[in-house]
Amino acid sequence: MASLDIQARSATTTPSPGVRDYPDVAKLIDISKCIGCKACQVACMEWNDLRDVVGENTGSYQNPPDLDAKSWTLMRFYEVEPEPNRLEWLIRKDGCMHCADPGCLAACPSPGAIVKYSNGIVDFNQEHCIGCGYCITGCPFDIPRISQTDHKAYKCSLCSDRVAVGLEPACVKTCPTGAITFGSKPDMIDYAVDRVRDLQGRGFKNAALYDPPGVGGTHVMYVLQHADRPELYGLPQDPTISPLVELWKGVAKPVAIGVMAAVGLTALFHYITRGPNAVSKEIEEDEERKAKEEQQV
């Protein structure tokens, strides 16, 4: 993508080119419509040319067991009882949420390794990635994974290459039930409002849209049947960038430079105001006298 399309860039303290304005895009995942077929996982592998190792059955339909540098999206299966004796099989397509305020980008020390495009997509540029893993500490959703092969960080790109040429992400294209939709963020919110109203009419009174404000909203949103308890789906209740990361990547940086500069300058000005601390002439002469005395003995 051209540099003009970048809105934010890791380890960069000046603004990125921002004269052009693009509408925010968003992917909406309606969990109530998902049947757990994993077509999205397959489409993701196919489009992005990724082949994770064939795993082992761990007693769940979930396979692979976790996200990986080669598995950018994953159907997570939860068997829960939101109310006693009422089993629900909740299936959530996990992957990068494309936060408006991305913690990974804030934490990354390598200029340009993580960018946020002006349409809202957060993308990793592996050629600039140094493999430090700081993005993992910045992410409130535990998404990025470092590859054991090349020690670079990987995650869902929201098919930024497809979106750039006007196509929907591969997972959206392949979803057989329409559980994943893609469009401008306002359109997706409108559509979600309809879906939420429908679910509420069918007894899911806590159904709502998951678009957490703690990270400025996200460009991947969920319609949840039980939005009051996102933890049922393995989602954080109120995700934010950790205050520790905010401290480390925020105020600590200028304060550290200020303190180090102050100590260095204080030393310099001390030297030029007080002068060197040299051995006193008196002691030096006395020691010379002693040396002469010893020689004479």
Next chain:
Amino acid sequence: MKRDPRDLVRYTAGERINHWIVGISFILLGVSGLALFHPAFFPFTMLFGGPTWTRILHPFLGVLMAVFFVFMFFRFLKNNLMRRIDWQWIGRIGEMVDGSDETMPAQGKYNGGQKLLFWLLALCMLLLIPSGILLWQVYFDFSVEARRWAAVIHSAAAVVMICLIFVHVYAAIWVKGTIRSMWYGTVTRAWARQHHRNWYEEVTKS
């Protein structure tokens, strides 16, 4: 080599070599660490063969420094135990800063300020080593929350240590006749008598 046979030996060759291994690894760690800490210093990664090499080398340099710091710690420990006189000296540090230390309490091999620096540097290392291991994610797999804490502690301890080393280096430059003790090991009798009277008495008695 002694310029003057009356010069006093302050550091043995082994002590000097140990100090400079720690010193060189500290400088390399400081520069590479700052490069990964603030984008303003990111160009320093070019001194280490690029950004990825900086990330790879920094922790190994850390291991090198940690090992030799521990040796140095035990070598110099005995002479750095804080005594009441050291706290009295620190209480009057203003006089030292003014450049008139001859009226201050007589000091042994190290003065109170040097001893305090020794302990503060040791404390920094005590924080830097475990937090550095937590952040070394190529070889270790700690929880994300532990690594967040480690990042904050590692950065803070590193900045404090850099400032302490600024003070250490400046003191050596400011007090004339000091640096040679770390180059070739000796100081003049006059230097010792002015800055470390008790040590002077002790080593000139025999």
